[in-house]
Amino acid sequence: MLGLLVALLALGLAVFALLDGWYLLRLPCAVLRARLLQPRVRDLLAEQRFAGRVLPSDLDLLLHMNNARYLREADFARVAHLTRCGVLGALRGLRAHTVLAASCARYRRALRLLEPFEVRTRLLGWDGRAFYLEARFVSLRDGFVCALLRFRQHLLGTSPERVVQQLCQRRVESPELPADLQHWISYNEASSQLLRMESGLSDVTKDQ
Template sequence: MEDTLLWIVGVLLLLFCSLDVWYYLRAVVVLIRAWFLSPVFDITAEQTASGRVVLHDVDLCHMNNARYLRECDFARFSLYTRNGVFKALRALGATMVVGATTIRYRRPLCVGEAFEIRSRIVTWDEKSFYLEQRFVSCKDGMVSAVMFCKQNVLRSSPDKILQYLCKRKVEVPEFPEDLQHWINFISASSKALRGEGQLDDKKSE
């Protein structure tokens, strides 16, 4: 009995030392909860996830900057489960990865403060979905932070996902001005990095 208990403790310690166990546990809980919520058939509809700042989220009594991105992960898991995107990805043999994010912090979320993450798919192109995620304080309704996320689709495309879900061709929404500026920045950054790579190749010749 003691040997079994020691073995279990050892395995748990190994897991907690080598993996972010709490992240995976939280992801499972989010996915199960979203599965039992009512589906959302409008692909661009805003969905809300609730949260509260707890002690392991903070540095200097407010939410750590990196925690915002982590919370956005969980909000997207719920979004894609309820609007059917995850289901479409499985059916099409596709997957998604984050290609770029940018976040603007407007006011800190403090310990114990309740907040909502309001997530929505804004638009898409031939390769990626573009999302906006807002952190809204439940105390006074102020937008404490706002993030843009470029979600790249691999082995398929946003159009194919939407045709699978809607059984028809879906018109692409217009790109808001602020989002378009960010996309232009990404394109310029990629072009500059490709140029640096070409210079490195020439130097090595």
């Protein structure tokens, strides 16, 4: 019995040492919590909130939450958002899936140790290939938006229009995308074209 416990402990330590154990644990927990413990959100454009707190493991050498942690926390909030509004379920029904194709972040003020915050995620719109989402990191101490992140969630095996149509049972047009988001999309397209030219690839070879 003792040998089994030692083996399990060693296995657990190996998982956390060699893999990102907390991430692999928290991501499915976020999905299960959104699916089983939180109400379904029928409005695709509704903002959803995901609570968090800055832990010692989140800190950098300047003792505030490091840049990579914002993207990590936004991952949990985004997967919970897509679960609650039914997008992930619709993708499973269509035998399709989604991948993160692009992201950008703007940091406005540091989040400090033990500071409570919310990740407020909303769907901004979609085009023929991807959903566009926004995540705001809002300090619960004073309501200040500490960081603003944007995401391009690319779909494989289907289109955003088909997913939305399945969820709403009718055809729905995307809201007009904000001007700054359109500039970011144009930048991504120009960057992709430049990289294809540098690699000697034709325009037929598309990235995500």
